[in-house]
Amino acid sequence: MKNTNPESASDSKVTSIGHFVNGMNLSVPGDTQDVYNPANGKVLRTVAMGNKETIRMAIDAAEKAFPSWRELPPSKRSRVMFRFKSLLEENSERLARMISEEHGKVLDDAMGEVQRGIENVEYACGSPELLKGQYSKNAGPAIDSWVEFQPLGVVAGITPFNFPAMVPMWMFPIALACGNTFILKPSERDPSAPMLLAELLTEAGLPDGVFNVVNGGKEAVDALLCDSRVEAVSFVGSTPIAEYVYKLGTSNGKRVQALGGAKNHAVVMPDADIDTAANALMGAAFGSAGERCMAISVVVAVGAETADCLVSGLKDRLANIRVGSGCAENVDMGPLVTREHRDKVADYVDRGVQEGAALVVDGRGLEVEGHESGFFLGACLFDHVSSGMDIYRDEIFGPVLCVIRVDNLQDAMELIDGHEYGNGTCIFTRDGEVARYFTDHIKVGMVGVNVALPVPVASHSFGGWKRSLFGDLAAYGPDGVRFYTRRKTITQRWPSSVGRESIRFAFPSND
Numbered sequence: 001m002k003n004t005n006p007e008s009a010s011d012s013k014v015t016s017i018g019h020f021v022n023g024m025n026l027s028v029p030g031d032t033q034d035v036y037n038p039a040n041g042k043v044l045r046t047v048a049m050g051n052k053e054t055i056r057m058a059i060d061a062a063e064k065a066f067p068s069w070r071e072l073p074p075s076k077r078s079r080v081m082f083r084f085k086s087l088l089e090e091n092s093e094r095l096a097r098m099i100s101e102e103h104g105k106v107l108d109d110a111m112g113e114v115q116r117g118i119e120n121v122e123y124a125c126g127s128p129e130l131l132k133g134q135y136s137k138n139a140g141p142a143i144d145s146w147v148e149f150q151p152l153g154v155v156a157g158i159t160p161f162n163f164p165a166m167v168p169m170w171m172f173p174i175a176l177a178c179g180n181t182f183i184l185k186p187s188e189r190d191p192s193a194p195m196l197l198a199e200l201l202t203e204a205g206l207p208d209g210v211f212n213v214v215n216g217g218k219e220a221v222d223a224l225l226c227d228s229r230v231e232a233v234s235f236v237g238s239t240p241i242a243e244y245v246y247k248l249g250t251s252n253g254k255r256v257q258a259l260g261g262a263k264n265h266a267v268v269m270p271d272a273d274i275d276t277a278a279n280a281l282m283g284a285a286f287g288s289a290g291e292r293c294m295a296i297s298v299v300v301a302v303g304a305e306t307a308d309c310l311v312s313g314l315k316d317r318l319a320n321i322r323v324g325s326g327c328a329e330n331v332d333m334g335p336l337v338t339r340e341h342r343d344k345v346a347d348y349v350d351r352g353v354q355e356g357a358a359l360v361v362d363g364r365g366l367e368v369e370g371h372e373s374g375f376f377l378g379a380c381l382f383d384h385v386s387s388g389m390d391i392y393r394d395e396i397f398g399p400v401l402c403v404i405r406v407d408n409l410q411d412a413m414e415l416i417d418g419h420e421y422g423n424g425t426c427i428f429t430r431d432g433e434v435a436r437y438f439t440d441h442i443k444v445g446m447v448g449v450n451v452a453l454p455v456p457v458a459s460h461s462f463g464g465w466k467r468s469l470f471g472d473l474a475a476y477g478p479d480g481v482r483f484y485t486r487r488k489t490i491t492q493r494w495p496s497s498v499g500r501e502s503i504r505f506a507f508p509s510n511d
Contacts, residue, residue, distance in 0.1 A: 017047040017191050019054060019215055020198040022061035023208030028054060033188050033217075038104035038335040039325035041373035047191045050216035055183070055223035058212040062154040062181035063229055065209030070151050070179045074128040077177050081125045083204035084173075088118050091200060095165055095193055100326035102190035103164060104334040104375070105288045107327060116455075117169030120476050123458040127177035130481050140508065143493040149485035151179030152231035152255070156224045158245065159194075160237045161187035161337050162291045162397075168194055170462065171234045172211060174480040180231075184213045185224060189337055191215050225249045232483065234475065235259065236293070238395070239421070239467050246470035257471040257483055259463060261395040262423030265298045266452060267412045267438070270306050272428035276450070278313035280428070284452035285401040286321065286379045289336050290345075294424045294446070294453050297396060298385075299403045300412040307405045311360060311383050314401070318361045318379050324368050335375040336398060342375040345398030349380050352391040352400075357382040363399060387415060395421070409434060417443045423464030426452050445469065 017035070018027035031049040036042065048054075069077070088095070096110035103110070131149050139145035157171035164186060172182045186194040198213045214220055224230055225248045232255040235245040239260030249256035266284070268277050284296040301307035326334030336342040346364050353359050363378020377399060385392050385402040392402055406412050416425055426448035427438045435449045445464035448454030456462050456477065463474025473479040495501070 124173035422466035
């Protein structure tokens with residue numbers, strides 16, 4: 001495993017980030033939290049931690065802006081999204097650098113995140129088509145009936161640190177295009193990108209108060225979940241917090257979609273192209289230092305020969321992985337987001353060794369020259385992992401890949417189906433019958449065939465099964481439109497001027 005001594009991101013003077021409420025940057029007295037550059041461990045800036053009062057101000061602004069935004073024709077709301085898309089493209093490199101500086105992921109990965117977010121904005125630009133209802137003429141005698149989709153009102157999104165631009169854009173573009181007003185509570189670990197998104201929306205012509213950003217922690221989250229004026233909440237994060245958000249939000253009468261954790265398995269069959277699988281798994285397991293909810297963290301190798309070849313190939317590739325600052329060129333993997341998280345992941349590696357797994361590649365203790373205070377952990381590869389180990393059961397959310405050996409496909413599927421998470425999985429095979437059986441029967445929400453990261457495109461929806469998703473509707477795509485709208489069915493009849501109807505007590509029907 002190589003390290004690299006990249007040029008660090010420019011060490012600028014520490015600045016402070018507040019909130020974005022009612023079309024302007026808002027600075028209010030209160031607690032702040034440091035935002036670090038994880039590549040060097042230095043404080044980049046501070047971020048305000050909003051409280052109940054900050055949330056109240058944001059909800060006030062969103063509530064006031066809702067009636068006029070709701071009444072704007074979908075085509076005009078769509079034009080704002082088109083202008084926003086253009087501004088995102090113009091500022092994509094700036095956004096990516098902000099993400100790399102505060103999160104640690106490499107610039108290419110950050111650019112990919114921004115592009116995936118832009119694709120969701122493109123989907124939202126089609127809101128006039130997406131919001132078309134259904135119409136039935138003469139559903140009954142001289143009776144017409146139709147369905148329309150109306151906005152909910154004030155809605156909110158609570159988003160994680162690992163995708164500070166993309167995950168918010170899973171939520172607010174379609175919510176706004178559907179006529180809602182929005183409050184975003186992003187992660188306090190990397191708040192700069194969400195604030196820039198707010199500024200670009202304003203530049204695109206979004207009216208004041210339609211989109212608001214409040215930074216903060218649990219107090220801000222609870223305030224959103226408990227205020228009766230917030231109609232719906234979207235969340236992405238760990239399963240324990242997702243379950244908390246779902247239960248508290250729904251108990252307060254809100255519509256909630258809460259996407260939780262994952263333990264994504266990749267099945268490698270004996271007939272698979274091992275080189276292709278190993279290359280795909282390198283990116284899927286160690287891209288973004290494993291801090292992805294769709295990261296592959298378990299390889300299920302079918303057959304001893306398959307496992308031996310795969311582990312050997314991964315070990316050879318890991319010897320050449322380049323670790324360094326995400327803002328540098330020619331780097332494959334950056335640091336983890338915080339020192340505490342780095343130490344937590346390293347503790348899991350310690351635990352795996354204690355539990356008896358074979359640590360084939362050990363990334364602990366990695367130092368990057370010139371960045372000795374950075375939050376780095378090298379890639380780790382375990383073999384001979386069993387299903388009873390913590391490193392298998394828990395979501396580690398770091399650059400740790402476990403290999404489990406099984407005898408056949410059925411054993412592999414039983415292992416996957418038995419896990420509490422059901423977010424994503426994939427299979428590497430040349431056998432179409434095997435692939436079809438796997439995709440038909442596996443109890444996981446997103447499945448890839450020879451695709452290690454089966455993240456749905458913007459015109460489909462993202463969401464897992466089991467304890468990876470709380471709620472009935474997944475994120476973005478068609479489910480996003482349904483989540484941020486309320487169906488209304490209208491039945492209408494204009495009485496004839498000829499004749500008079502008699503009184504009827506029977507239940508109306510077409511008979």
